[in-house]
Each structure stands twice: as structure tokens, then as C-alpha cells.
Amino acid sequence: xxxxxxxxxxxxxxxxxxxxxxxxxxxxxxxxxxxxxxxxxxxxxxxxxxxxxxxxxxxxxxxxxxxxxxxxxxxxxxxxxxxx
Numbered sequence: 001x002x003x004x005x006x007x008x009x010x011x012x013x014x015x016x017x018x019x020x021x022x023x024x025x026x027x028x029x030x031x032x033x034x035x036x037x038x039x040x041x042x043x044x045x046x047x048x049x050x051x052x053x054x055x056x057x058x059x060x061x062x063x064x065x066x067x068x069x070x071x072x073x074x075x076x077x078x079x080x081x082x083x084x
Contacts, residue, residue, distance in 0.1 A: 019059070021059050021060060021068050023059070035047065037050055
């Protein structure tokens with residue numbers, strides 16, 4: 001019985017929920033339009049404000065303001081899906 005519990009512990013993967021910043025929804029992709037305001041060099045303030053609002057709503061703002069750091073190799077966050 002102890003051996004089965006030990007095996008289960010080793011096989012458990014890190015689970016990403018939609019509350020974590022690392023979660024990617026089906027709508028998060030490199031080609032996704034974040035804002036309808038096109039940055040033209042003159043409208044930085046409006047563009048930045050809207051981008052920050054969108055990233056905060058998607059729980060991704062921490063990636064650009066450096067509040068979310070790169071996970072260490074020995075942390076479970078690296079082995080998402082068992083691909084460590």
C-alpha cells in the first residue's frame with residue numbers, strides 16, 4: 001500500500017488553474033488582438049493604459065512589471081504536463 005502511495009506522489013503533475021498567471025486560455029495566443037488602439041508613437045499613454053488594463057484582467061500584468069519571476073528548475077512549475 002505504501003508503495004502505491006509513493007508511486008502516486010511521483011506521478012502527480014503540477015496543475016495550472018485559471019487563477020494562476022501561467023494559465024493560458026484558448027484565447028491567449030501570439031496573434032490575439034489585445035487592444036483596438038494601434039500604437040503609433042504619439043498615443044503611448046492611451047495605448048499603455050489599455051494594454052495594462054487588458055493584461056491585468058487576464059492575470060498577465062506580472063510578466064511585464066517583473067512581479068512574476070522565472071520559476072527555478074527544481075520547482076514543480078517547470079514540469080507542467082510531465083515534460084520536465
